[in-house]
Amino acid sequence: MAVKPIVIYGDPVLRRKADEIAEIDRETKILVDDLIATLKNAGGLGLAAPQIGVSKKVFIIDLSSIDLTESIKVFINPRIIYSSENEVVIEEGCLSFPGIFQRIQRPEKVKVTTTGLDGKEFTLEVSGMLARTIQHENDHLNGVLFIDHFSPLTRALVKGKLNKLKKMAAAS
Ligand code: NI
Secondary structure, eight states: OOOOOOOOTTOGGGGSOOBOOSOOOHHHHHHHHHHHHHHHHHTOSEEEGGGGTOOBSEEEEOOTTTOTTOOOEEEEEEEEEEEOSOEEEEEEEOTTSTTOEEEEEEESOEEEEEEOTTSOEEEEEEOHHHHHHHHHHHHHHTTOOGGGGSOHHHHHHTHHHHHHHHHHHHHO
């Protein structure tokens, strides 16, 4: 279990479509442990494998900092099989974009089918912050980033910040 450096915007791994996990083996378990350690250290709500440089379909969510009844959830090879027509606006941040927070509109509810660390497939139907973080993290597995959901105006406003992050990524 190790804290890994978080990949910053500008690194091409964030734009890659992640590979399916063929088998939940020792390597997968180490990857999940690393994600957990890295997220705990960084203090975010979710983290996807590409954000630590591993282009595989895994992400974790930990909402315990905002809801004490929540525990860490692991999603392997997730698929969003339903998104509600109704959309809500919630502020999002991303550990790969330090200092950038924006209100983003997305479906209020989703249904996701995924595999857990025990290898069993299950389906969750969720709303609220869990639905929001699942959509954000699932995007990471498809090379989609939260800035892709910004309006053209917002994108223009954060352009300077994004260029700075790209320089940081290039220097690291
Ligand atoms: Ni993110």
